Amino acid sequence: MKGLDFYIPAGVLVIAFTCKLPGLTRHWRDPLVRAVSVLLLVASSVFFFAAPPTIAAVNRITGIPNFSAPLVYCILTAFSASCLLLLINWRGGPDERARSLSRWCVGSYSAVILSQFSLFAIGGAPVERLRDFDTYYANTPFIREMILIYLVAHTVAAVVMTVLCRRWSLHVRGSLRSGLILMVCGFMLNLVFDAAKFAAVGARWAGQDLDVLSTAVAPPVASFSALLIGTGFVLPLVVQQLSALYQTWATYHRLGPLWRELRTVVPHGSRAVRISWWSAADLRVTQRVADIHDGILHLDPYFDHGLRDRARAAALTAGAAIAQAEATAEAVMVAAAVRARAADPEEKVIGSADAYTSATAQGPRDLVRISRALRRSPAVAETRRSAASTESSHP
Template sequence: MTNPNGAVFYASGAVLLLAGCLKLPALWHNPKDELLRSVCALLFTASGVFALAAVPSIAAINRISGVPNTAAPVVYTLLTAFSGSNLVLIIRWSSGPDQAAHAARWSRRCNGATLAVIAAIIGLFALGDAPAERVVDLDTYYANTPYLREMIVLYLVAHTTASVAMTVLCTRWARVVRGPLRAGLVLIVIGYVLNLAFDALKFTAIGARWGGHDLDRLSWPLAPSVAAVAALLIGTGFVLPLLSQLLVNLVGPWHRYYQLQPAWKELRDATRHGISPPVRLRTPIDVRVCRLESDIYDGILAVHPYLDPEVHALSLAEARKTARTDADAAAIADAAALAHAVVARARREDGQGVPPDEQPDDVPLLSSAVNAAGLVLLSRALSKSPIVRATREAAVLESSTR
């Protein structure tokens, strides 16, 4: 962090900028989503803070403006806007759909207070006297200077308030969610705890100046180092759930496609290749899954007259002894009945067995096949269940002895 090129600052800002950009497509499709707008505002503001707080950026702002230390109110203004974005985000997160009007009212108040603090920061800087340019240690160098002292304390208080609120909110939320969202929230909480450490270091160094002591090393380079790590954690915390969802959307259909293969193969053999898989390389995966499911349902319809209620009932009773859930037991029973029906249909096509129109009227309905999740359970049972395997082997043996 002590290097003059500001690489870590720019890297932290880039991570936050990436997090904000990844949210933009969702905001484009839902421009009235206040929560999403608040998240984007927070991420882009935080990115701006780190981009402008780097040593080269501070020097450039001072040089371009021609006024020593102009970068200070610029960075503090952005940091205050970031703190305000935190508070607005808290309001949006903690308010349900029935509290939209209440949330909007408090968001406006928060934005008004943020603007007031920003105006105060600019005004206090204008009233103060900071002739000596301080690129990295302005907070401690001017800790006892009238008006500048109040400006520094004001921005730190605003930042601390927002960090405390975000830490509390995200901790509460992390306790009730699971998966990538919880992991992201944990990272965000750690990031905001580090932000509080940043504030504590700054206040300690400034307080030491007030008491006539020198602890400037806490303000620089230690505090900015902590802030950079905090930014990386917060940015990663916001990105992680989104990237996880993108990965699920990408991998999920392919996973489902391969999960359904056992059912497709079982019924393909039963109908003597009467159904065909979508094998074109350019066929989108969603279309492949849709066609595969359609083929499976066609196959189930073809063998349905050969389903044996007794086989289904016996398999269900056996499955309930070992299955973890009722849905698993039902899927195993359906798969066993389906495997038996496949063999029965093949035997009928060879000139043996009972014709479909002589089957009982109470053939079992495959309850597992009525929804997408059940169809996957059915397919898995066809390939992995020992009950299904035993039923299939018994049906084949019975067929060969006739």
Template structure:
């Protein structure tokens, strides 16, 4: 006889992935609510919800509770099989929609969706038709698939849901293999697809373990451990990989975009501080401003201050600074940024007096406003700025002589 705590220990294979899936759903939920019209986000949310439901309702403790509440022995069986089948259909629909994107072949996409919905809806209906016809008086919390593997009508339902699961995994794996080989894929998307491929490969192993255990019963042998011990553990790992594979591209792209915004915001800090000191004012603090809004406000402030300041830049200094930067070994792009930084510093230091431009090739206002990121990066290297200024000042003296 198994110890009393066995069901709790065994349920770890169900509750651990359920907790991971709930966490993933909680992470995605704000985006799903905010962008509810996005069919991909809705499908991802549905998939995570169904996957969580599969593990919650497949746990032995939940199976016992549902059977007791319904008053029907083993009523959890068709319910769990239906959830698994619905999860397979949702995964296929999500992959088909995701693979085709918002444009493509609408007619082919509609046909594929109709095929998936009709086939897997038919499987679910068949499961509920077959169950009442079967004789299943003994409640089985862990091994119903193998215990009733030879019972009429139950065996057909078991075989039906396992085959539907295996077909979905095979089709999904084929779609993923073809997709991951496409050149030019986003890095986060490729990582997500690889996790999906690993998850569906494990899902195939789950189907193989279950089918082998059921087949052994048909042959008069006992390989129940494949169904009761191995398959749940494999399914738990597979569910985590599949859920992560669907969430990772969205989460990775979101985090990458956020990082780029924060990086751009920080990149503008030297130029912002310089112009704030020149204008005597800065941006007011906003408690709930998003990173994108903070970046936009900083860019706007810099351009608003540079616009009048840029008209007073000594274009002759700009030309000499550019030549000086080239003479110091800087590449042309870096030399232009250093020359612009020198001009901005000179305009700030000399105040608001207007001077006629001299020389050739100074940076015009449009170029300066467009290259504020490069100018701000140049200001991070005061030694380079001072070297260019000193060389440009020497060139001016030589010109006068």
């Protein structure tokens, strides 16, 4: 079980990164997508390389006692920088300003990382310490400065992120606000982590021993803070993606009544190519819209535009909104045309109708209204009953 308190959060973050990998490959040029992916990858690296078994393995492989110390410090510094980068790109604004802030952030934290490795190379840390490196070498020249630099850099990032996220959360709502609040809590815990580390190191400077704050208190606080921060960053993005997916599937199902009404009028051989059941939702919507347009084209000679105008006028008289009245009128005309087409198996009707554009001019949204009217409108039901009566009276 040794090291599981580090490896479990590392694994969770790797899974989150893997879930984002397809989007990263498709949208590599998007700064926000890159920032999210880098944050998840760096955060998982922090926990993996900070685990005592990994620390011992890295020291053994490199042959340098405590080489893991500057490595972990640098990864933690990179995590602080990636948080700032993500927030810069997440907030939006002028592209030039975002690029300028990003360059400043990368440059500043790169200098911190370089100084950490330089100070470790100059200083001396011959005794391997897997859990208490900070306090054991708190009074060692150059190593002391390396520890102080990483704590200051981490604290600055935590303070900046706490202030900015809290300020931003006051102006937004929904999942974004929830994510920002989680991030505020996470970065405040980061400050608790930094306070515990500073207290333990400061105690060593004063000749006291508060190592327990660094070895027992700080690690679980860091794990929980990383969970809150990662969740805060990912939550709005996941909710946005799920919402978009839901809207796409909702559109697909709402188009169902119109699609089923028209599918019988399209000759089987001329229908659009079928797609597999596992295809993406947006592709299925596109296919369904194409099928509807094909059906409309085949029905064009049977459209009664006078019937449509009368149905629209009746809907407006009944108090319907203009958009709803138009959708109802289109649905009435489609329902009547389907039955007229069915009553003409030998296709004797010579098409002279105007081109059908009203339902397709605005795309799927208008088709959804027509589809809903086909299922719910009393006028459509009356049209179907009238058509059925006519058919029964003319055997």
